[in-house]
Structure formats: C-alpha cells, structure tokens
Amino acid sequence: MRLFTLSLCCILLSALAVAQSRKVTEKYNARAEAARAEVWGWDIAAFNNPDLSKIDTKQSAVVLAKHIDVKLLSTKDVNTSLIKFYVKRDFYYGTTVREMVKINDKVALEEYSQISFNKFRTLNGFRAKATTIIGVRIIKPDGTIKEIQVDDELVTEEDADKKKKSKLAIPDLQVGDIIDYFVLVEEMKATGESIDKQMFVLGDDKPIKRYSVHTEISDKFAIRYTTANGAPDFAILKRPGETTFDLVVSDLPALPTQLWMSPYRQIPNIRMNINYGGYSYGFGLLVPPGGYSRNIKDGDVINSSEILAKEAYRYAGSRGPVEYVDAVRDMIKIYQRDNEKLNKDSIPYYVYYAMRYMVFYRVLPQSRINVGLARNMHESNNMLFISLLAFTLRELDIKSDVVLATNRYGPESGELLDATDFEFILKTRTAKPVYMSSAGVFSHCNNFSTDYEGQDAHVTDVVGGAQRKNDPPFASKVKIPYSKPEENIRQEQYAISLDNKMEQLLVDRTTTVKGALRTAAQRDLLLFEDYYESERKALGVRESFMEAFADSRKNKSLADEYTNAFAEARKEQQEAFDSDVKDQFETAPKAPVAFKVRNMALRHDQPDFIYDTKFSLEGFLKKAGSSYILDVGRLIGGQLTIKPEQRERKVDIYEPFARTYEYNIDISVPAGYKVEGVDKLSRKVDNDCGSFMVTGELTGDKLHLTVRKVYKHAFEKADSWKSMLQMIDAAADFTGQKVLFKKA
Template sequence: MKYYFLALVLTAMSIKGLAQDKNEQAYRKASAEIKQQVFAWDKPQFHVRDIPKEYANASKVVIARHTELTSESKSGIAFYFGGIGSKRELNILEIVREVIKLNDKAAVEYYSELAFTKFARTSGFYTSEKLSTYVGIRIIKPNGKVTEINADDVVLTRDDPKNKKAKIAVPNLEPGDIIDYYIASDQQLVNEQGAKEYRILLFDDAPILNLSFHGELGKKMAILYRSYNNAPDLKIGKNNDKEIIIDVQKDNIPAYETALWIAPARQLPFIRMSISLGYSGLGAKYNGTRRPGEILKLENENEILDDIAQDYSESYYYNYWLLAGRKQYGEIEKTAQKKAKQMGLKYKDLTDDEKAALLFYTFRGALMGFDINRLSETLNIGSREYNGAAFPLFAIMKVAGMEPAILLSEHNRGYRLKDAMSRSDLQSLAYLPGSKKYFSINTIFDFPFKIPDFVEGVQNTKSITFSHPVAVGSMKKIAGMSNVATGPRIPASMAKDNLRQENLRLSINDDISTLRVKRNTILKGHYKLDAQQSLALYEDIYESERKSFGDKESLLEALEDGKKSKKYVEEVKNAFAEARKNQKTAFVNEAKEWFEQDVTDLKDHKVTSLGIRHTEPDFVYSSSFNLDGLVKKAGNNIIVEVGKIQGQPLSIKDNNRNRTIDVYMPFARGIEYVIELEIPIGYTVEGVQELNKNVSNETGLFIVEATTANNIITIKVKKHYTHNFEPAANFTKMLSFLDAADEWTNAKLLFKKAN
C-alpha cells in the first residue's frame, strides 16, 4: 500500500512539474512574440537622440513614452457546481514602452534593476483573474551600440502557483546611456462585474519629449471619463467594427514635483477612465451600469451625487427603515444603556453629545470584541480599517432619538467634490448638525468628535438626511428618500493640536561612546496613529475600555467563567504573553526609526496613556536605552552632536527649491523636544549659546532655547508647521525655518576635561 501511495505522490509531482514546464514554455513563447512586436513599432519618437539644451541638467529625460491598451470580451455558457450560468470573459492587454536618456548616477542606479509581477492569478466560485507580465530591455550606448538584456532570465522574489514576483538586473549602465524598455501586462478576467479604473498620466518627475496613448476597446465595453488639471480631452471615435478608439498625445512636458507635499488629484494633469463591460439588461438603470459601446464624459458633480444619494437611500431603507435593519442598531443602544447604569449614569438625562459619545464607544467595543476562533486577527485589531463607518454611526444615533446626518466631503488632498467619479472618491462622516459634532471610525483608536485629518478644512460638503417612503412600489421611490443639502465647512486643527513632545534626559555613558536616554513621549492629535498601531496591545486596550465601562470581570476572568471558553484560557494567556514580549521589539524599532541611530539595552518600556478616549486623548509612552552615534572622543575632551537628536530633518535639495505648485501637507503639526543633558563630572561645556536659534513666520517656526543650570544643559527645540496648506508663493518662507532645522543638525557641544 505504501508503495502505491508513493507512486501516486511521484506521479502527482511529475504532472505538476510537466504543467510548470508547459506554463513556462507558453510564457517564453508569448514573451518572444510580444518582444518582436513592440521593438518593431514604427514610431519616429523612439529614434530621437538629440536632447534639448534646457534639459541638459536633468537627471534623466524621457525621450518617448507610448502606451497601447486593448481589450476584447466574449460571452458563453459555463457549469458551476452542477448548475449552468453565463460566463463573460474580458481580456485587457497594456503595453508601455519608454526610451529614457540617463544623465547621472542617480538615474543609472534607479534603472539598474526593474521589478515586476511576472504572473499572478486569483480565483473564486464565479470570478477569476489571471495576470501575466512581460518585459523587454535594450541598452543603447552613446556610440550607437545596442545591447539586449534577456528579460526572461529573471530572479523570482516570490514563487507560488498564484503569484510570481520577479526582478531583473540591468548591468553595465552608465551616465549617457539610453534605456529602451517595455512592460506588457496581459490580464484575463472572468465574470468581472465591476469597473476597472485606468489613468493616463501626463506628468513625471523628469521632462518628457513625447507622450502618446492609443486604446482599442471592444464594442461591448463602456467608458466613463474625466480630464483633470488642464489635461487634454480624449480623442474618441469608433472603427468599422464599432470598437472604441482612444488617442492622446502631448509633447514637451516639463518635469513636475511629484514627491514632496503634493495632491496629484488637484495638481497634476491626467485623464481618468472607468472601463467596464457594458450591460443594458434588467435593472441596469438603477444599478448604474453603462450600455455597451457607451462613452460618457463626466462634467458636473450632480451625476455622481445622484448615484451616491441612491446608494444611501437603499442603505437607509433596507438597513434602517425596515424593522429588521433597525433592530440591530437598537441592540447597540440597549447595550449602551446597560453600560451607563454600570458607570453610574442616567442614560435618559444625557445630552445628545454625551449620549452620542457613549453610543460611539459601545459600537467601537463591539467592533473590537474578542473572538477566540480568530485569536491572531483579534490581537492585530489595530491594523483594521473601518472606512469611517458613517452609516452605522448615523443609524445608531438615529435609533436613539437624535437627528443626525451623513456628511459627504472631499478629501482635502484628493478629488474635489465636482471632480468625483465614484462614491469611493469622497469621504463620509456621521454628523450632528445641532452641536456641529463629527463622528468617524477609521481605526479602533478613533474617538467621538475627532475629525479625520483628510477632511480638515474642507469647504465643499453635502449633508444627507432621509425621509420615510410614502410607498414601497419601486426602486425609484427608494432613491427619492435622500435629501441632499449644502453642508458645513469642516474646521481644521492647529499645530498645537497635533504635537509630538519628546522629553529626554541624557547622560554620557562611561564608555564615552553612547548616551543613556530616559525618554517620555507625548503624541497629540493626528501624530498618534502610527505609534498606537505599533506599540499598543489589545489586552491593554480591552482592559482600559472594561474599566471605563465599569465592567467587573477582566477578559481572562470572563473566559474562565464561561463553560465553552474556559478551555481557551491558557491559549489566550500565552498569546498575551507573546504579544507583550514582542512589544519590546516594537519599542526598539520605533526608537531606531525616530532617532535614526542604533538603540541598545532598551528597558522600562511602557504605554502610560492609550489615547483612545476624548477625555484622555494623548498617547503617552516611555522607555530608557543607549543611543549610539552622537558621542565622540576628541583627545581628553568629548563632543556631543546634539543636533542629531532630531534624526535627519527634511532637507530641500536645490532642484526642489523653486516651487511653482501649492503645498498640500497632511495636517498642521509641531515637533518639540525638551532635552536635559547632564554635564559629566570633571568637565566644562562650550557651545551652549551657539545652540540658540529663532526663525519664524506665518508658515512655521524653528526655535531653539538653550540654558545651563545646576550642571544640566536644558535645550528646548520647537519646529511647527502652521497650516496643512500653503500657496506656492509661501514656499520661500517655509524654506527659512526648514533650512534652519536642517542646519541645526550640525549643532555640537564640547565638553572639556578640567585641568
């Protein structure tokens, strides 16, 4: 029997190996065919070699970039677990070819290795997706010699049947070379109902001499599109086969700032298309599907707002107005009433704001509820996202007798309300118009009245309320339940509201090579989330909320009291212990990342305030450790490079200093240090007064105040960004305090050995 089983295993392995060989052969054959086709494109722009003088100092110059996008679809019959259904297949092939002149070492380093997804596949009961990627690379030397890189001999960075990621080295690149390469992506979709978004980008961080796009989409396709930020319109037509033909061309595109404080949706030129298989059958009108062959340019916000209003009307009707839907939100209120009693509160006497806060915390507690069957996921709850949970929060407050609304807002660095193409382009919050209070759950660390950073300062909002349907005869009546009105301007926070406060007690260790650091960090406002997600433990969050609600039993005690859960107590204890052990590593990594120096001998690490309640909003943690890289011996003396305590602050390079586009930052913010550095016994200090600096204007500030008293040097450092947005004209003012902070990195103190 065992030999029979072994034979089966060997046979299965052999079949798998043959299948892999067959797939690889098919891949290489397709790759060769695409290579021959693409490098044979007869387009004059790919043969340009003379670069305009104005781009002589550019790191790289895109001589030509051309994209070919084609799609075709077909329908048929398929069998699904014994049943028969329709099958719609969609194939999308995108080929992007670029010819780029590399002018310096930075460009050479960037293109010395290309990474791509060679093959990926996902599948489900009714849908499947397959993606294959092909690459071709040629190097053209200044003397005209052409060298082709064998792109099929790649290094797989991930190799499994459904996902192969690869990279390929491009050797012997030198400044002055031209790289001519393409990436072709062949995507096959089955029964894909949703639209695929596609962008034609008309910008780069390098100048582009010629950019072109050509698309040929099957006659069953439908297109919804918009041009953004002065991008040209699409040239659209149809050929004799009724296929949709799309062309775009633009010459001499200057380099854009694409990395530092930008909002691409608001500042950079591009064309956005929503491509889908058209459908004109039953329910198409109310499902928002497009007809086969339809080409629609969106030109005003009402088209999308009407769709969003219909979506919310259906949610309101099915998930609130109908008793079954409303009942689930009523359970949250019942739980909140019990919590209020435990806390010694009279629920009926609470104000709307107090009641809304209690309901918020109760709902959040339900989201983070403990599940022994998904223990690892439960412990990683800090990484979960809830997309605002606007409708559930609205419904919970509505069922509790309040008059909330849903607020539809722009993303302050994303698409404007008038430029939206789908509901996902806009942000939703629950809102109490009477007290002008906002509610949103994006992570488990959010609390009531906290405004997400991405909607702060937005002026264009819409307030959505609902009316009860008179009749339930059609989808049209349901869609008419939404009442959309102009909403309020959302306030913006100030630098003092989003603060990082580092309180550091420093002393020079006996080895005179490291500093001993006692650290206490206070994070306020939008500065908290990253640290909360990495340093806070589920066990501590759970216990903190339990005590706030007045619950008597700890989680472990509750598990021990349960008949079914008692057997899991040891497993949970071990999981909690492992998480607490890993917390130290998280503290070390966080300190290394912040100070940008080696951190050793970390101890006494703890979180003293979780920052998950509006009554205790700050996240506070502390630790002690040795910090490398700041202390040097100089004969009998000691030099402390105190300016490096701030890590490496933002340094604006020469090519980014002449800014012509506005500055979009995530939020107004401040970083502050209070440093107490002990003067070693037997030493005197020089350079304290030279640490002082004061640069400030309406855009921000960098201030250092240094004093000495009782053998302690106290250094107070403040760096503030006043607003989350600055017009381009103010960038020079920003440079003044940014440069001051950058220069202060070189600040040093000299400790001289007393004679």
C-alpha cells in the first residue's frame, strides 16, 4: 500500500511539473510575441527604410543599422502586459540590441547562420531570473520580408558547463540578403540590486551606417558616465519620474577590432554606471537620485579608490579575513623553528607565497574536491588579497603603499569612471620595494602584469600611513616599465629523427617558457597535486592535507576520494600534453605523448617553466619516387596570417607584450640519403618593429635549423604597420618551406 501511495505521489508530482512547465512556456511565448511586435514596430527610419547606397562590397558584411535600447523603470510605470510574465518586483530592467546587416560573402553568411542564447539565465538573488527573447527577419533583394519562426528552428543543447542553451538556426539566409535581428534580455529587479555597467562602443569590425542609443532611467537611480576617444555626448531629456539619454551617429568605419586593438582607448565609447539612490565619491561629493554626472575628474576617482583601499585594509583585520593573517604568521613561526630565521628582506616574499598558498592551495575538509586543470584558472579578489598582505606585513613591522595602475586595455587617465578602472598593486615601503598583486594560482611576487606596462601609476599612502623617519622617500607616481622581448620567450629545442618506414617524425622536445608567456602554459599543463606538494614543502608546512585526512577518523574517507580524483586528473593532464603537441604542430601525435615537467616555475627565483615531451608525428613526410619531401617549415607551427582587409591599417597597434619565439631544430638525416634545399632555408627580416630570422646548415648527418621570431615592442604607431607586415609575412611564408631527402 505504501509503495502504491509513493508511486501515485510521484505520478502526481510529475504531472504537476509538466503542467507548470507548459504554463511557463505559454507565458514566455506570449511575452515573446508581444516583444517582437514592439521591436518590429519601432519608428526608426534606419530600419524601416535602410540606406543601401554606397555599400562597400569589399567588406564581408555591412551593418545598416544598430540600435540599443535600455529601460530601467519602476514597475508601476511599465505596461502591465509586459510584466505579468514575471514575479513582480520593484523595477523592470530590459536591454534590447537590434542590428540590420547586409550579408556580402560566405564568411558573413556562416557568422550569422545561427544564434545561441539562453532563454532563462539565473542571476544572483532569490528567484531572480533574466529572460532572453530573440527575433529574426530575412529581407531578400526583392524586398520580401520573411520572419523566422523561432520556436520551429530552436534546438536545445548543453554547453561546456553542462548548462542548457538554445541554438537558433537561420534557414534560407543567403549572400545578398539582409538579416534583421534583435536580442532582448529583461528581468525584474528589487530595490538595491546591482545594475550592469553599460558601455556603448561606436565602432566594430564591420562598417556601421547608423548607430543609435536610447535609454530610459527611473529617477530612483543616479547616473554617472564618461565619453571617451571623441565620442559625442548624449541628448538628455528630463521627464516626469525618469531621464532619457539619446545618441545617434552615422557612417562608422570598420576597425581591426580582432587584431591588436584597445577598444577602450581607440574606439569612441560611452560608459555609464547606474546606481540605486545616490553616488558618493567621498569627501561629500554626491550625485543625487534622478541626477547625473558626466566626465568625472581623475582626482575624484582617485579619492574614491583611496577610500576603497582603506576600507578593504580595515576589513582584512576583521573577524574572518584576519584568520588568513594569523595563519600566515603561524606559518612563519613554524618555518623559522624548523629552518633558518627569515631576514627582513625575505619576509615580504615568504608572506606573499604563504598568502597565495592560503588562498589557492590550501585544502580543508569542507573544500569542494577540485584537483583537475580547471583549478589552475582560479583567481582571487585582488583588493582583498593585497589588503591581507598589507595587514600581515604591518603586523611584521613592514609598511606598504597602494599603487593605482590603469590597464593598457582599459580607459586611460582623463577618461576614468570609477575605482574598477584601476588595478590595485601593493608596494612595500622598503629600501628595495617589492610589488605584489594576485593574478592567480601561478602569480609571482615582484612581477607586474603586462597589461599595466608603460602606465604612469598613482601611489597612495592611505594604507601605509604617515612616513616614518627611516622610511625611504615617498613618491606619489611610479612608471611601470615595459618588459623586453628576451624576457617573454618561448624556446623550443627539437631533436628529430625518422622512423624506419620513413613515415613518421620521432621528436624529442624541450620547451622553456618565460615571462608573460609562462602562465598560460602552466594553466594548460600543471596539476594541483604536484604544485601543492612543492609549495607545501617550500613553505615548511609540516603535514599535507592528505596526511591530515588519512590520520583523521572523521575525514579518512576524503583521502580515498582525493586519491581517486588525482588519478582522474592525471588522465586529464595526459590529454593536455597531447593537445599541447596538437596545437603546436596542427596535427595530433600518433600515440600518447611522453612528458616530464622539469621546473614548474612557481616562484620568482625559479621563473622558467620547463618541460620535456617525446612523441611521433605523421603527415610531415611525403614520398616522391625514391626521395622524401619534409615540410620543414611546419615545424615552427602555424603562424599569424593577415587577412586582405587587415593589410591597410590606420589605428595604432596594441600588442600584448614584447616577445620572442625561438626554435632550435636538429634533424637526423637518414642513412643513405642526402639533403637538398638547405640553401633556401635561410632568411632575414629585421626592422624597428620586429624580426624573423632563419639559419640552416648541414653538419655531418645533422640538419640544424635555428628560427627566431621577435616582436620588439608592446606598442607601435599605425605607420609602423608595413614594417610589422614584413616580419609577419616572412614567418607565414616560411611555413611552406620544404627540404628533400634524396637517395645518395
């Protein structure tokens, strides 16, 4: 009887869930239909009568019109039919982006042939959800308009994070057509909930004939915004209970946004922050509800950043965070008890790596088991991280100041909006300053991120306090230096032979990665089990978490779970090394790669990531009668190829950093064969921007090849582009180079 009752309950609950799901779907469809009718009915001439004159057919696609509509309104001021789909809250927040695009070639056709989106996106907060609605129309050359029936063409699939995502195929879209589509994301907001930062970028990789913005913001909110790089100001209108901000621009040129640009600094843009209530910059400066402030002074942003730094420092000493401080101090005591005493110059370094251990490496019984490569991507709250460092160092009688640095890929001085425009870096107040920030699991002490190179940074003493008699002189500014190409280098050493069948290359490779190139390689290849144990020993932590769990009756089973997780992570690491070879040579290794990590590069005093790999490759040798052709140029991997539309450039070049790629290749010549074509391998392109140099020589039965590609600077003016092309083209051309193994 009980079994029957339970079965009946399950059936009823299942039926209820199906009915509820159907009801939600019906409401969504009704809301989507209303939204499409509203958007298609917009009275915007650029959409209703698109300008098809002077279409640049050399461009893959041309955006005829783009409009962004943002509404943040009290629910009492919104049409009831709009909000009845949602759980009623205080404010309606909706953003619509609509584009009308002329498709000129197959590249654009592929780009616009499908659209992926999430119908419902769960947000932070109780029952908070965002809903996505999409609409698509195709306009044929004869003017016929065909609206896509979204529900008929939708396919639901899982993304990489196992989350359901809807994919919309666009049938019957052809070259020469115009696609008119919009994406609307809307949700209900409670009082005090955060609002997304708005950024309106007046440019893209396609020309835009007309770009417009319309926002309606309730007077319950305060606005601050900044115009950058020559962007025009909004037309602002105060209306009862709200303020509107409007913008219209025309004929925006295509820009190489996918190739070495800094949009914040090179493309006209407007950034807008929206806050419930008022905005305070400290020292009594306030933007009241319903008010707005434009182009905030840098000094006001610095003031608010200093207040934020001071508050974070105080928080670091409060209950909870201070446990990290106490733990690091205890680690120092144990280390000095078991080893030699740390001198004062060494303390900042120990504190940095101990805090990194606490934040990224430490494992507690309640920690989620995460020992695979995904753990390598973890990042911390940098403000809290440096505040914990500052508090710990202060307890050890070492004062610190905070450096406020702008990002090369963010807004520059004179166009700042809020404290998030700065990176907060700690600088010890010592004779030889030590700089600290948290880039992640593998960050080094006294190492600047290349994103901040070349920037004039502001230094504040709000954390360190007043200067003491023996403190070094205080400087309110610091110039963050550019790194050199020889500091950021990837070196490859290959010893290559041919198998007996003359079908495969047998490769012994040693890879050394330095500087700014290092972290990406570490994240791809290193395992937590290995770097945890290395750092635990280096810091003098006596017992590993595995030993602690094994000795605990309560947590003993966790040791077994971690052992199994480590075994799975080893399999993942094997796949990562296989992928490392595949990515480099653009072909998969014939068998699993044998590998060994020589140096994990976990600290500044052992900074080079070094590993060995051994593998075999097919597809590099081609039989030509009794001879064999070797694609020797492919051994340096795929090279950057500049597209035809990118060969002319009018904007400055923001490269990630100066860097060097070096290949030293020794190829054993098979017995009974000689090599032809060695004389054609050497080449040299060397100018102010970069270089690509190759030397090849035959010594006995060894063909030795040295290839070196250098990007000399992190920034180049636009008029240097032709010089850069010389180096880039030379490298791309070399990948087609071959040599012939001919019967002697």
